[in-house]
Amino acid sequence: MKLLAMFALLIPLCAQEPAKPAEDQTKPAADSAPAAQAAQEPAKPAQEPAKPADQPAAAPAAAPAPAGEGWLQGSIEIGYRWIPNISGNFNAYRSTVNLGEGPKLLDADFSLIDPAKRVFDRADVHATSWGGDPYNTLRVDMSKDGWYRLTADYRNIAYFNFLPTFADPTLTLGTLLDQNSFDTAIRTTNIQLDILPKKWFTPYVAFERNTQFGRGITVFQADRNEYPVASLFSDQTNNYRAGVRLELGHYHITLEQGGTTFKDDQGASDNVSSPGNFTGTFLGQTLPLTAMNELYRVRGDSIYSKALLAANPFPWMSVTGDFIYSKPRTDINYTEKSAGNFYLNRILQFYSTGQDVLTGDANQPHTSANITIELRPVRKLRIVQRWMTDRFHNASNALLAENLLISGAPFTDQQLANDRMIVNYNEEEIDAFYDLTSRITLRGGYRYVWGDADVRAPVLLGTPLQAGNLQRHIGIAGFTYRAGQKFRVIADAEGSNSDQTYFRTSLQEYEKAHIRANYDVLPSLRFNADFSLLNNSNPDPSIKLDYSSKVESASVNWAPKGGKWASLLLDYSRSAIRSNILYLVPQILSPAPSIYRENGHSVSAIATVKWLSFGGTVFLSSGSRPTQYYQPLARLSVPLNKHVQWNTEWRWYSLSEPFFIFEGFRSNQLTTSLRFQR
Amino acid sequence: MTICRTIAGVVLLLSGFAGSAQTPATPPAAPAAAPTYVGSDTCKTCHEEIYNNLQKTPHSAIEAGARRGWAQKSCEACHGPGSKHAESASADDIKNPAKLGPDEVDRTCLNCHLNEKTPVGRIASGHAKDEVACTSCHSVHGASGAKLVVHKKSEINAKCSSCHLSQAAAFNRPYKHRLPEGAMSCVDCHNPHASFPADSMRAAFGNEPGCLQCHSDKRGPFVYEHPVQKIEGCAACHEPHGSANPRMLVRHNVADVCLECHSNLPIPGAKNAKLGGVPPAFHDLRSPRYQNCTVCHNKVHGSYVDRTFLR
Numbered sequence: 009m010k011l012l013a014m015f016a017l018l019i020p021l022c023a024q025e026p027a028k029p030a031e032d033q034t035k036p037a038a039d040s041a042p043a044a045q046a047a048q049e050p051a052k053p054a055q056e057p058a059k060p061a062d063q064p065a066a067a068p069a070a071a072p073a074p075a076g077e078g079w080l081q082g083s084i085e086i087g088y089r090w091i092p093n094i095s096g097n098f099n100a101y102r103s104t105v106n107l108g109e110g111p112k113l114l115d116a117d118f119s120l121i122d123p124a125k126r127v128f129d130r131a132d133v134h135a136t137s138w139g140g141d142p143y144n145t146l147r148v149d150m151s152k153d154g155w156y157r158l159t160a161d162y163r164n165i166a167y168f169n170f171l172p173t174f175a176d177p178t179l180t181l182g183t184l185l186d187q188n189s190f191d192t193a194i195r196t197t198n199i200q201l202d203i204l205p206k207k208w209f210t211p212y213v214a215f216e217r218n219t220q221f222g223r224g225i226t227v228f229q230a231d232r233n234e235y236p237v238a239s240l241f242s243d244q245t246n247n248y249r250a251g252v253r254l255e256l257g258h259y260h261i262t263l264e265q266g267g268t269t270f271k272d273d274q275g276a277s278d279n280v281s282s283p284g285n286f287t288g289t290f291l292g293q294t295l296p297l298t299a300m301n302e303l304y305r306v307r308g309d310s311i312y313s314k315a316l317l318a319a320n321p322f323p324w325m326s327v328t329g330d331f332i333y334s335k336p337r338t339d340i341n342y343t344e345k346s347a348g349n350f351y352l353n354r355i356l357q358f359y360s361t362g363q364d365v366l367t368g369d370a371n372q373p374h375t376s377a378n379i380t381i382e383l384r385p386v387r388k389l390r391i392v393q394r395w396m397t398d399r400f401h402n403a404s405n406a407l408l409a410e411n412l413l414i415s416g417a418p419f420t421d422q423q424l425a426n427d428r429m430i431v432n433y434n435e436e437e438i439d440a441f442y443d444l445t446s447r448i449t450l451r452g453g454y455r456y457v458w459g460d461a462d463v464r465a466p467v468l469l470g471t472p473l474q475a476g477n478l479q480r481h482i483g484i485a486g487f488t489y490r491a492g493q494k495f496r497v498i499a500d501a502e503g504s505n506s507d508q509t510y511f512r513t514s515l516q517e518y519e520k521a522h523i524r525a526n527y528d529v530l531p532s533l534r535f536n537a538d539f540s541l542l543n544n545s546n547p548d549p550s551i552k553l554d555y556s557s558k559v560e561s562a563s564v565n566w567a568p569k570g571g572k573w574a575s576l577l578l579d580y581s582r583s584a585i586r587s588n589i590l591y592l593v594p595q596i597l598s599p600a601p602s603i604y605r606e607n608g609h610s611v612s613a614i615a616t617v618k619w620l621s622f623g624g625t626v627f628l629s630s631g632s633r634p635t636q637y638y639q640p641l642a643r644l645s646v647p648l649n650k651h652v653q654w655n656t657e658w659r660w661y662s663l664s665e666p667f668f669i670f671e672g673f674r675s676n677q678l679t680t681s682l683r684f685q686r
Numbered sequence: 687m688t689i690c691r692t693i694a695g696v697v698l699l700l701s702g703f704a705g706s707a708q709t710p711a712t713p714p715a716a717p718a719a720a721p722t723y724v725g726s727d728t729c730k731t732c733h734e735e736i737y738n739n740l741q742k743t744p745h746s747a748i749e750a751g752a753r754r755g756w757a758q759k760s761c762e763a764c765h766g767p768g769s770k771h772a773e774s775a776s777a778d779d780i781k782n783p784a785k786l787g788p789d790e791v792d793r794t795c796l797n798c799h800l801n802e803k804t805p806v807g808r809i810a811s812g813h814a815k816d817e818v819a820c821t822s823c824h825s826v827h828g829a830s831g832a833k834l835v836v837h838k839k840s841e842i843n844a845k846c847s848s849c850h851l852s853q854a855a856a857f858n859r860p861y862k863h864r865l866p867e868g869a870m871s872c873v874d875c876h877n878p879h880a881s882f883p884a885d886s887m888r889a890a891f892g893n894e895p896g897c898l899q900c901h902s903d904k905r906g907p908f909v910y911e912h913p914v915q916k917i918e919g920c921a922a923c924h925e926p927h928g929s930a931n932p933r934m935l936v937r938h939n940v941a942d943v944c945l946e947c948h949s950n951l952p953i954p955g956a957k958n959a960k961l962g963g964v965p966p967a968f969h970d971l972r973s974p975r976y977q978n979c980t981v982c983h984n985k986v987h988g989s990y991v992d993r994t995f996l997r
Contacts, residue, residue, distance in 0.1 A: 103932075104860045104861065117838070132837070134837070134838055136839075136868050136869075137867070137868070137869065143864050143867055143868075143869030144869075145839065145868070145869055147837070149837065153746075153747060153750075154747070154751070163869060163870070165864060165869055165870075165900075169932070169933065171932045174932045174933070174940075174978070175940070175978040175980055175981045176974075176978070177973075177974045177975040177977070177978070177981055178974070179974060180974050187981050188978070188980050188981060188984055194900055194901075196899070196900055206744075206747050206751065216899070218899065218900055218902045220902075220903055226984050227981055227982055227984055228997075229982045229996045229997065234975070234981065234982050241903075243902070243903045245902035245903075245905070247890075247891060255800075260800045266891070266892060268891055270902065270905070272903060274903075285975050285981075286975065302997070304990060306990055308907075310891060310892075312891060312892030312893070313892075314892055314893075318800045319800075320796075320797075320800065326796075328810065332889075332892045332893040333892075333893075334891060334892040334893055334894070336891070336894075336905070336906070336907055337907065338906065338907055338908070338990070340909060340990040340991075342990060342991050344997070366990075366991050368909045368990065368991075369909075370906065370907040370908055370909050370990075371907060372906065372907035374892075374893055374894070375893075376892075376893040380810040390789065392810065392815075394810050398893070400916075402906075402907050402908075402911050402916075404907065404908070404909040404910070405909075406909045406990075406991070408991070425909075425993070427909060427910055427911075427993065429911050429913055429916065431913075431916060431917055433917075439815065441789070441815075443787065446787070449787075449817055451815065461913065461917060461961070463911075463913040463917075463961055464910065464911075464913070464993065465952075465963070466950075466952055466962075466963025466964070467963075467966075468952040468963060468964065468966075469952035469954065469963060470952070470954075471954070474960070474961060474963075476960065476961045477958070486815075486816075488788075488816065488817040490817070492785075493784065498816045498817070498818075500815075500816065507958060508958050509958060509959050510917055510918070510959065510961045511914060511917075511918065511922075511947050511959060511961055511962055512946060512947050512949065512950065512959045512962065513922070513946055513947060514918065514959060516959065524816075524849060526848075526849065534848075536848065536849065536851055537851075538849075538850075538851040538852050540852060546959060548958070548959060550949075550950075550951075551959060559852040559855075560852075561851035561852045561855055562851070563848075563851050565848070579847075579851060579854065579855060581851060581852055581855030583852070583855075583856075589946050590949070591942075591945040591946055591949040592945075592949040592951070592964050593971060594945070594964065594965050594966075594967055594969040594970070594971060594976075595967055595968070595969065595970040595971065595972070596967075597951075597964065597967060599949075602937075602942050602945065602946050604936075604937050604938065604942065606930065608859075608930065610855040610856075610858045610859070611858075612854075612855070612858055625858040625866075626858070627858045627859050627860070627930070629930050632937070632938040633930050633931055633938035635859075635860065635930040637858070637859065637860045639858075663860050
């Protein structure tokens with residue numbers, strides 16, 4: 009991150025030279041298009057007629073200098089946020105909103121243009137929400153025409169979740185302790201350098217990093233009791249990749265080789281005596297934990313190879329295809345030490361200390377391939393056929409050594425385990441598109457999905473693996489109606505009647521429909537509407553799945569005269585989910601219905617009248633977890649002069665859940681800022 | 687499989703039919719009447735603003751570069767030869783991609799952009815199927831600035847939301863990814879030009895679900911995988927756009943999420959919808975200790991140590 013910040017700071021230094029005289033400005037542009045380049049094969053579009061022969065040979069036209077524009081354009085907005093009050097549950101506030109008080113760099117957006125085109129032609133830097141906010145972003149996009157393009161993207165998102173009611177077995181005792189919570193940050197960095205962009209041969213290299221670190225609460229589980237303990241998260245994944253994009257006439261190919269490294273050093277420890285969630289006695293004894301320490305040391309790596317093809321071999325045919333092979337693997341070392349009084353079901357005895365050591369490894373070779381062919385036999389007809397496969401298996405081994413102290417005597421046991429998972433997924437689809445008129449396109453198709461999977465079987469089945477099959481025949485239909493650029497309706501539908509699926513909740517006998525329409529009544533007035541539907545059922549007498557989801561949305565966007573004086577953006581969405589399915593109540597293994605209902609209304613609106621904007625969002629739902637979530641806002645933006653604007657924004661956050669009243673919160677926030685623009 | 691073979695046969699037949707149609711769809715016009723290229727300077731005479739905007743964008747490379755053969759003819763690279771239009775000034779005498787069908791617009795763009803980072807697979811994408819042309823999102827002339835498409839996360843989200851209303855509305859819920867805050871954008875997870883996984887999801891590390899790009903601790907491979915995560919993906923348990931339920935779960939209670947799948951009795955040989963067996967029966971759901979499965983089964987995304995995800 010420091011490197012990125014330094015890099016962002018250095019960029020302006022590269023461009024702070026004053027603009028050179030005009031004759032200097034034209035020289036680099038001329039250099040950038042040498043005559044030799046002009047002699048390269050002209051990959052002309054297939055459909056275009058031949059070029060006239062009398063055209064001058066690729067004169068090196070000077071890229072236009074940004075006449076009348078400064079070397080630096082953009083804006084920066086800095087301000088301060090006050091949060092006078094957060095009433096209700098602070099942890100629920102942090103789990104959903106998490107904004108803090110203090111000075112902020114709210115937004116910075118710069119474009120640097122080097123008139124001399126030395127290190128770069130143009131660099132764009134965009135940063136948001138710095139200064140203690142729970143999500144910070146930085147993006148740098150820098151390029152020199154014909155030489156390189158460098159993009160860097162950084163994101164730091166606080167990942168806090170401590171909802172008192174979420175995983176709290178002690179709630180009935182009056183204790184608010186979510187035993188599955190975390191206060192972590194996820195940081196991602198992506199950097200890619202394209203060399204010789206827009207040439208026929210474009211190599212590129214890229215680096216990506218993802219880290220998560222922080223603290224949390226997890227549960228140490230013994231056979232008859234479980235204990236909340238403090239946990240630490242620390243993992244990092246680095247991804248390195250390099251490749252080349254080749255444009256060979258009508259055949260374009262991308263070859264990429266990548267590799268990752270992964271480490272996970274999470275752990276948990278506690279030295280405070282804890283009675284655990286089970287506070288009674290078992291066979292006359294209490295089961296407290298006095299100390300524990302758990303440490304994972306996982307190291308992983310993977311390689312992957314990727315080949316992409318895109319081709320127009322004939323004017324009537326297009327082809328795209330991917331082939332990707334990856335092989336991630338991990339090595340695991342795990343230690344766990346615990347002290348207290350525990351009971352081990354397997355040997356039907358109490359023990360006072362335990363030490364577990366595990367070493368293991370897992371491999372997951374994974375092959376994916378996909379090819380799509382589009383044929384255009386006649387002008388009005390397109391036929392698209394796609395075939396894809398995705399197959400992988402997981403093979404793992406682990407050796408667990410247990411050392412227990414039972415009534416002062418050592419007890420040692422070793423367990424060697426291995427596990428496998430094999431998944432093969434295939435899909436084939438053919439679609440035909442027919443332009444009935446210049447305004448209407450009809451489409452219809454058929455998709456066949458099939459596969460098989462072998463996964464670890466439940467203990468009660470008595471076999472190591474359990475097999476599942478997948479087979480779906482899906483009919484597809486739809487149309488597009490368009491009246492010029494103003495009005496468009498898109499409708500899609502598909503349905504299937506399958507008898508082989510993997511899981512009880514998988515798509516089995518289902519229908520899906522989706523209709524979307526937009527109408528530009530005026531250049532400044534647009535209406536949108538959207539409707540989607542999914543019905544899924546599984547009539548198996550032990551399952552009786554009956555699922556339905558429906559969403560209806562509409563929006564209007566009105567911005568007369570480009571929204572200079574007034575504008576309105578209004579969205580309304582209504583969603584309904586209805587789900588019924590049988591499940592087996594674990595303690596009696598008799599069927600009972602699992603019922604889920606959700607009826608949601610969501611509104612977001614922003615109205616702007618000159619300097620004043622107001623609106624916000626509302627989400628109201630009823631059903632299994634009724635929720636009211638309000639986020640109104642008002643914003644005043646007053647231009648102080650040509651380059652400075654004063655912004656003041658008020659926001660209100662309010663969450664209430666009638667079934668979980670401890671988790672409600674309300675918060676006022678006031679942010680005032682100055683935006684400097686050049 | 688019979689149906690598949692039938693379809694394959696039809697496709698092969700159509701391929702043969704298409705082969706016979708290899709002659710260009712547009713018959714060669716009489717040379718005398720064929721319009722010729724006049725160069726961008728001629729176009730600029732009337733369309734100066736458009737020309738100047740274009741030169742601030744990456745498309746200026748068409749005008750400056752000779753490799754694709756359109757140096758000093760950048761306008762005609764997409765609009766076709768313009769001599770007839772230059773003489774008549776009639777809109778009927780020039781190819782206007784804005785008035786073409788989406789499929790033809792796409793093909794015009796893909797003439798050059800066949801092998802960019804993202805358009806691979808474009809012909810199979812949902813956008814292509816729904817006839818949403820490249821120009822629906824990309825401003826070819828750069829009318830909105832130097833970029834052909836918006837790059838700021840908040841602007842990307844606004845662009846996608848203008849059509850995907852219901853998905854945008856899901857982000858008004860309390861438990862969601864940080865899109866409304868501008869920390870993420872739709873294209874962080876989706877590739878609008880289509881990709882290998884379903885729903886135009888981006889792939890990570892070659893051919894793995896795009897969610898793992900940020901949640902790479904859930905990637906594994908684990909000694910004990912949770913099959914549903916690998917087979918049906920994260921969306922089997924989570925609503926990625928936003929949910930009224932904590933942790934963006936699809937149900938209000940964790941036990942419901944788990945037990946709706948883990949309710950199959952161990953019947954050997956049963957194959958349909960039978961992955962996911964019943965839990966051991968000492969889990970008495972009446973006790974608060976067992977009402978949230980992930981209190982104990984906290985490594986539910988996969989475990990390096992325990993087959994029941996306890997550690």
